[in-house]
Amino acid sequence: MTRAVHDFLFTVYPYICLAVFLLGSLARFDRDQYTWKSDSSQLLRSGQLRWGSNLFHIGILFLLFGHTVGLLTPHWLYEPFISAGQKQMLAVVSGGTAGLLCFIGLTLLLQRRLSDPRIRATSQPTDIAILVVLWAQLVLGLVTLPFSVHHRDGGTMMILADWAQGIVTFRPNASALAVVDWPFKAHMVLGMTLFLLFPFTRLVHVWSGLASVGYLFRPYQVVRSRRLNLAADRTEPRRPA
Structure with a gap:
């Protein structure tokens, strides 16, 4: 990888992906709300779907939360409680377990969609494509685990976290990634590409899942039974005319 390509992928490309991710999601919600969903194929075949889904x-939600907290939490915030090396090994064990569960589930979903003629006939090309990209991303993530175990001092994790926090604060430092092993870089580039593809696939339903958190804090809905009201009207004494 040339220096120019390296700098583009880890300095400019992240902002392109984030811009398309946000603006594309907004445009799709504004123009194509009827496609803002994940089409269910449960009626066609439910058994394997239950396990796979x-x-x-479970795995992907843990990985999303773990990557977000692990990469964007400043080192000084957790340093009094856990060292960088301990944090990296914690990420290897917990992330590896979640990644394996997610990989098994996604493999079941992908095999189900490709092997069942009825499900494949009702699938959009983007449905299969995004599952393949996610599957490849999980494989790359699992490949990084032995490299993380080899660098137990937490140095690699610190470099990746500094880069991610630099992206958020508009101070990207791609040169620091030069010493990072290739599986990490491939995993990062494909992860950013998922953000680029997000608005054009069924992944947009993730926004609805996040928005549903507000359901927990909604006010109670007052429901009055019409049957009870009619019964009360019949039993209520009436004044003579």
Whole structure:
């Protein structure tokens, strides 16, 4: 990889992906709200879907939360409680377990969609494509685990976290990634590409999942039974005319 390509991928490309991710999601919500969903194929075949979907969603939610907290939490915030090396090994164990569960679930979902003629006939090309990209991303993530175990001092994790925090604060430092092993870089580039593809696939339903958190804090809905009201009207004494 040349220096120019390296600098583009880890300095400019992240902002392109984030811009398309945000603006594309907004445009799709504004123009194509009827496609803002994940089409269910449960009626066609439910057994394998239950295992695959549950394992995939449990794993992917843990990975999303873990990557966000692990990369964007400043080192000084957790340094009094846990060292960088300990944090990296914690990420290897917990992330590896979640990644394996997610990989098994996604493999079941992908095999189900490709092997069942009815499900494949009702699938959009983007449905299969995004599952393949996610599958490849999980494989790359699992490949990084032995490299992380080899660097137990937490140095690699610190470099990746500094880069991610630099992206958020508009101070990207691509040169620091020069010493990072290739699986990490491939994993990062494909992860950014997922943000680029997000608005054009069924992944947009993730926004609805995040918005549903507000459901927990909604005010109670007052429901009055019409049947009870009619019964009360019949039993209420009436004044003579």
